[in-house]
Amino acid sequence: MSDYSHNRLIKHMRLVYIGTMVCFTATMVAGLIRQAGPQLTVDPASGDLGTLYPGQTKSFTVRIGNKGNADLVLDAIRSSCSCTIAAVDKAVIHPGGSFDLGVSMKAGDIPGNQRASIYIHTNHDASRETEVNVQAFVDPVVNVSPDRIDVGMISQDDLPLQATLHIKPLLGRRLINYSVETEDKKLSVDYRESPDGESATAAVSLKRGAPVGPINSSITVVSNGLRLSIPVVGQITGNCHSDPNTVFWGRVSPHEAAKVTLRLVGLTREHASIGIKPLEYSRLFECKWVGKSAVLMTLKAGAPAGRLNALVSIAKNGQPVLQVPIYAVVDNG
Numbered sequence: 001m002s003d004y005s006h007n008r009l010i011k012h013m014r015l016v017y018i019g020t021m022v023c024f025t026a027t028m029v030a031g032l033i034r035q036a037g038p039q040l041t042v043d044p045a046s047g048d049l050g051t052l053y054p055g056q057t058k059s060f061t062v063r064i065g066n067k068g069n070a071d072l073v074l075d076a077i078r079s080s081c082s083c084t085i086a087a088v089d090k091a092v093i094h095p096g097g098s099f100d101l102g103v104s105m106k107a108g109d110i111p112g113n114q115r116a117s118i119y120i121h122t123n124h125d126a127s128r129e130t131e132v133n134v135q136a137f138v139d140p141v142v143n144v145s146p147d148r149i150d151v152g153m154i155s156q157d158d159l160p161l162q163a164t165l166h167i168k169p170l171l172g173r174r175l176i177n178y179s180v181e182t183e184d185k186k187l188s189v190d191y192r193e194s195p196d197g198e199s200a201t202a203a204v205s206l207k208r209g210a211p212v213g214p215i216n217s218s219i220t221v222v223s224n225g226l227r228l229s230i231p232v233v234g235q236i237t238g239n240c241h242s243d244p245n246t247v248f249w250g251r252v253s254p255h256e257a258a259k260v261t262l263r264l265v266g267l268t269r270e271h272a273s274i275g276i277k278p279l280e281y282s283r284l285f286e287c288k289w290v291g292k293s294a295v296l297m298t299l300k301a302g303a304p305a306g307r308l309n310a311l312v313s314i315a316k317n318g319q320p321v322l323q324v325p326i327y328a329v330v331d332n333g
Contacts, residue, residue, distance in 0.1 A: 038095075039068030040124040042132060049136040052107035052114075053170075059105075062086075062132055064120070065098035076121040077101075083108060084116035084134055107138045111228060114138050140228050142178070143168045144221055151206060151215065151234035153245050159210055165202040165230065167221060184217040186210040187232065204232065212236050213311070213323040238321025240266030242314075249299065249328035258299040261290065262324060267316060268292050277311040277323075285310070303330045 047060045066072035072093040077086050087102040103118055114136050119129040145166045154161055165180070180191040180202040190203040204219055215234040220227055235245055243263045252258045264272070269289045276282045286298040297312060312324040 037068050037070045038066050038072035038093075038122065038124050040072060040120070040122050040130060041065035041067055041098075042120070042130055046133040047103060047135070049105055049134065051139050052105070052136045053139055053141050054107055054109045054111075057104055057106045058136065059102055060134075062101040062103055062118075063098050064093065064101050066093040066095055068124070069095050071095070073123045074120065075123065078119050078121075080117040080119070083114070084118065086118045103132065103134060105134050105136055107136060109138075109227070111138050111140045141170050142221060142228065143170055144228060144230055147230060149204060149219070149230065149232045151232070153235045153237055153241055154206070155237050155239060155241075156210070156212065157239060159206060159208045159236075161206040163204050165204060165219065165221075167200040167202065168198070179222045180219060181222060182217065182219050182232075184232075186215070187217060187219070189219060206232075206234075206236075210236055212238055212320050214325050235323075238266070238316065238319075240264060240314075240316070240322055242312075242322060242324050245324060247297070247312075247324060247326040249326070251329045251331045252299065252303075254303050254305060254330050254332060255301055257301050258328065260297050262295045262297060262312065264293045264295065264314070264322075267314060267322070271316055273315045273318075275313045275315070277313050281308070281310045284308075287312070297326070299326075299328065305330050305332045 041064070043063045043065070047062070049058045049060065052058055064074070074088065074091050074093070077088055079086060084103065084105045087104075093099060105114070105116060108114060116134050118132040118134065120132065121129045124130075145168075149163045149165075151161055151163070167178070167180070178193070178200065180189050182189055182204075186207055188205045188207060190205075191200065192202075193200040202219070202221075206215070213236060215232060215236060217232040219230040219232060221230065222228075241264075243265070244260070247260050247262075249258050249260070269292060274287045274295060276285050276287070284300055284303050286300060288296045288298070290296045295312075299308075306329070308326070308328045308330060310326045312326060313320060314322040314324070
C-alpha cells in the first residue's frame with residue numbers, strides 16, 4: 001500500500017470514529033433531556049369498588065409518585081361527577097417522592113353499573129390530564145322475586161291472569177315509603193305490606209279485555225327515589241296461536257331471501273287474513289298460504305340494512321286475533 005493510500009485510510013477511520021462519537025453523545029443528551037423534569041406515576045390507574053348499595057360510600061387509595069428529577073406540581077384534580085371525590089393534602093411532590101390520593105364514590109339510586117373518572121393535571125405534561133377510572137355495581141336495597149314475569153302465550157279467554165311479586169328489604173331495613181306502580185293500562189297492581197313492615201306482596205293482574213298482541217311492559221318498585229323495574233312479557237292471542245309464536249331470523253343478508261312457515265292453530269285460510277305492521281314494511285314481505293292452516297313468510301332480497309322489527313297481524317272474520325313478532329338484522333357484511 002502506498003503512503004498516499006495509507007493516509008487516506010487513516011483519515012477515513014478518524015472520520016468514522018468522530019461520527020460515531022457524535023451520534024453516541026447526541027443519543028445520551030437526548031436521553032438525559034427526556035428524563036429531565038418531573039415524571040408522574042399513578043398506581044393503580046383504575047379502581048373497582050365492587051358492589052355498593054344506594055347511598056353507600058366506599059373509598060380506595062391511589063399512589064401518586066414522581067420518578068423524575070424535578071418537583072412535580074399538582075395543578076388541579078377534578079372528577080367527572082359529584083358522586084366521586086378525590087381528597088388532596090399535598091400539592092408538590094419532590095423527585096423520588098410520592099403521596100396517597102384518597103378517592104371515594106357514593107352510589108346513586110339507580111341499580112346497575114356506575115362509572116366515573118378522576119382527572120389529574122400536573123406540570124409533567126401541561127397539555128393533557130391523567131385519568132383514573134372508578135367503577136362500582138349498585139345493588140338495590142330490596143329483593144323482588146321473581147325478577148321477571150313471563151306469562152307466555154295466553155288466550156284472551158283466559159284473562160284476567162294474576163302473578164304475585166314478593167318484596168323484602170335488605171340490610172335489616174323496613175318497608176318505608178315503598179310503592180309498586182305501572183303505567184300500562186293492561187295491568188293493575190294490588191300492593192300489600194305485612195303488619196310488621198318486613199315484607200310485602202304485589203298482585204299483578206293482566207286485565208280482561210287486554211288486546212291481542214305482544215306484551216312488553218314493566219312493573220316498577222319505588223322507594224325513596226330508587227326505581228327497580230320488573231319486566232312483564234308474553235303474548236295475548238285470540239282463540240288461536242302460531243307455531244312459532246315469534247320469529248327470530250338473526251342476521252340476514254340483503255342479497256338473499258329469508259323464509260319461515262307459520263303453522264296456525266284455530267285459524268284457516270277460509271276465514272283468516274294476513275297483514276304486516278308497520279304498513280311500510282309490507283313491500284319487504286311476501287305472505288303465501290301453503291296449506292289450510294300454514295303460511296309461508298318471506299323477507300324478500302333487497303331489504304335495507306339495519307334492524308327490522310315487524311308484526312305479522314292475523315285477523316279472523318275481519319277481527320284481529322293474533323300478532324307474531326319478527327326480528328331480524330339485515331347486514332351488508
